Amino acid sequence: MKFLKRYKNGFIEYGKYSVIGIVCAALDIxxxxxxxxxxxxxxxxxxxxxNSTAYMAAILNSYYWNSKYTFKIKKSKKQFIAFIVQAFVSLLIANIVFIGGLWVAEFFSTLPNWLQTNIAKGLSMYLSSLASFFFNKHFVFKDRLEKGTS
Known part of the structure; x- marks a missing residue:
């Protein structure tokens, strides 16, 4: 039964994280x-x-809302530092995918540049968001999970 409750709570967390992610995606784009x-x-x-500037605006917004709403934790310096580390790793993922997407988009030169850029951005946002959720759930906000409040 405990497994089902934890699975349900994880699903709810991901749902909340996704709603905040949509708002942050709009800010990012x-x-x-x-x-x-x-x-x-x-x-x-x-x-x-x-891309880095846009990503950082979204990630700071994400930290505020996810710590308050999704994971409901008391903010601490330790968690904020862990969040910044995961944000940097996620930013690296986002930029690698973004630049890779721009490189691939060059082969589809019939598309307008703004569309190529936004397609690459969308792919980078999706993959970095998945990485960010994993890092946040299992590293940044893990203390909350260890205390049994998932």
Whole structure:
């Protein structure tokens, strides 16, 4: 029975995490597209900087809402540092997938640049979000799980 309750709670957590993720995704895409609108570029270095800026805006928003709503924890310096470490690893994943997606998109040059960029962004967001959920659940907020409040 305890297994079923834990499975159900994990499913509910993932649902809450997903709702917050949608809001953060909108913020992430919004910041990226605003930067591209005001500073249009195809330069990979600038695109990586833009992607990182957008990602960090979303990840800080994610920390606030997931710590308060999804995992319902008291924030601590230890957890915030762990969160920043996981955010950095997730950012690396996001940028590798983003740049890889841009490289693949070059083969589909009939698509407008903004669409190629947003497709690459979407794929990077999805894969980095999966990694981020895993890291948050099993490393950042693990103390809460060890106390039996999952």
């Amino acid at each position: 919004g910041v990226l597209n605003a930067l591209l609108y005001f500073f249009p570029t195809n330069d990979t270095v600038l695109l990586t900087i833009f």
